[in-house]
Amino acid sequence: MRIALPIMAFGLALQGCIIYDHDCPGCDPDRPGDRPDDYPDRDDDPDDCESPCDDDTGDVEQPPPPDYGFYLTPDEAEQGQVFIASLRADGEDAVDLASITDLRLFGEVEILASDLRSSELLLTVQVAGDAALGLVDLLVELDDGSAAFEDGVLEIFPAGSGHEAGGTDDGSNPCE
Secondary structure, three states, rough: OOOOOHHHHHHOOOOOOOOOOOOOOOOOOOOOOOOOOOOOOOOOOOOOOOOOOOOOOOOOOOOOOOOEEEEEEOOOEEOOOEEEEEEEEOOOOOOOOEEEEEEEOOOOOOOOOEOOOOOOEEEEEOOOOOOOOOEEEEEEEEOOOOOOEEEEEEEEEOOOOOOOOOOOOOOOOOOO
């Protein structure tokens, strides 16, 4: 038994395969159409297309992205401010705000808390004291895996410039 296993392994190692260098019997490479890979309807050049061209390799027209119409109220704040904002959707394809799974404001702006109401999502927003001035964009992720990007939903102004969130332009106090 000790000798039989090495002899069988050696016998198996001597096995091999034979490779023939001939395509097929009766196929003449000088005569086109006789070879199995030379079919008359084969298109070697995808740019050489007769009219009408029936290939689907061209640009496919994508449907326009949905218009959710997300917006923040108030839409302006000053550096270093903490305020409550209302996120709403009133676009052509308005979405149920309960389907929002994640919100992200870009820049030195942080969402501290959120509370869903019947027609709005209340957000507690903190603007960093050294936040860059200008517009802040919003990314909204929905429960179906899609996402919406809204440009410039919030504008950051310098501290003390009179553009506090919820403030009025005429300087009057709306609570009096």
